[in-house]
Amino acid sequence: MKVAITGGKGGTGKSTVATALAVELAKKNKVLLIDADADCPNNHLILSIKRKKAKDVFQLIPKWDFKKCIKCGKCGLVCKQHAIVSIKGKYPIFIPEQCNGCKACMFVCPTGAIKKDKKKIGSVYYGKKGNISFVSGEIEPNQPSSEFIINAVNDFVKSKQNKYDFTIVDTSAGTHCDVISALENCDLALAVTEPTPLGKHDLELILKLLKILKIPCFIILNKADVGDKNLIEKTAKKFKTKIIAEIPYKKSILEAYSRGIPIRDKNISKIADYIRII
Ligand code: SF4
Numbered sequence: 712m713k714v715a716i717t718g719g720k721g722g723t724g725k726s727t728v729a730t731a732l733a734v735e736l737a738k739k740n741k742v743l744l745i746d747a748d749a750d751c752p753n754n755h756l757i758l759s760i761k762r763k764k765a766k767d768v769f770q771l772i773p774k775w776d777f778k779k780c781i782k783c784g785k786c787g788l789v790c791k792q793h794a795i796v797s798i799k800g801k802y803p804i805f806i807p808e809q810c811n812g813c814k815a816c817m818f819v820c821p822t823g824a825i826k827k828d829k830k831k832i833g834s835v836y837y838g839k840k841g842n843i844s845f846v847s848g849e850i851e852p853n854q855p856s857s858e859f860i861i862n863a864v865n866d867f868v869k870s871k872q873n874k875y876d877f878t879i880v881d882t883s884a885g886t887h888c889d890v891i892s893a894l895e896n897c898d899l900a901l902a903v904t905e906p907t908p909l910g911k912h913d914l915e916l917i918l919k920l921l922k923i924l925k926i927p928c929f930i931i932l933n934k935a936d937v938g939d940k941n942l943i944e945k946t947a948k949k950f951k952t953k954i955i956a957e958i959p960y961k962k963s964i965l966e967a968y969s970r971g972i973p974i975r976d977k978n979i980s981k982i983a984d985y986i987r988i989i
């Protein structure tokens with residue numbers, strides 16, 4: 712079973728829940744934990760897992776043959792990423808950090824002056840701790856497309872996932888392409904949120920996305936005793952789902968988080984039992 716730990720808002724405790732849940736499930740089951748927050752992976756730090764590099768990830772970029780270029784400026788006009796500065800009558804200037812490899816410039820060039828090249832945009836890592844196997848993706852600084860890293864992570868684990876009872880995917884915040892890639896083939900999503908207006912707003916966004924992707928979802932309410940729980944209960948009702956666990960705002964949890972160790976809480980055991988029954 713593949714379970715995503717997600718939630719629209721950053722800082723709600725997704726990684727805290729994902730790592731603690733992986734540790735709890737691993738007491739009885741074989742677990743694969745995927746850190747799919749390529750911009751800021753931290754699960755290996757929380758679990759003190761020493762990562763090894765599995766592979767580098769490359770992305771297609773254009774390469775110019777100026778002998779063929781007639782300085783028409785079309786490649787710059789078509790680039791939505793503003794990765795090409797081109798003025799009619801001048802050779803184009805390329806800014807590789809901006810390029811997401813869409814190939815539009817190659818298609819539009821009338822003389823075939825633009826060929827394919829590649830750039831390294833990140834890496835896939837793996838590690839192990841007890842019953843937990845671990846995979847994470849990490850993007851290079853200043854690269855725009857973390858979904859390519861998550862796609863590479865998905866490819867890397869594809870042939871391995873059947874060996875595990877549970878795959879836990881810790882997604883990044885938001886509802887962008889990298890989150891959609893991380894949610895690929897998930898059987899269930901647990902949306903971690905907090906009882907605040909911001910928490911409610913971003914929870915609604917991720918619940919809308921999960922509805923579109925047809926992934927069943929339950930809510931985990933973190934910092935449950937701070938703020939207005941009614942906000943999240945109303946959202947749960949609106950999206951025909953429910954809150955399956957409430958994690959309190961506790962000093963012991965904050966201490967564990969600040970020391971970079973997985974939290975222990977009876978609510979995490981409750982979530983693990985819930986998943987095992989499903
Ligand atoms: S491949 Fe796409 S993003 Fe990259 S330079 Fe060409 S048009 Fe721009």
Ligand code: SF4
Pocket residue numbers: 775779780781782783784785786787797803819820821822823824825
């Ligand atoms: S579209 Fe092709 S020919 Fe025109 S400026 Fe760009 S590279 Fe040169």
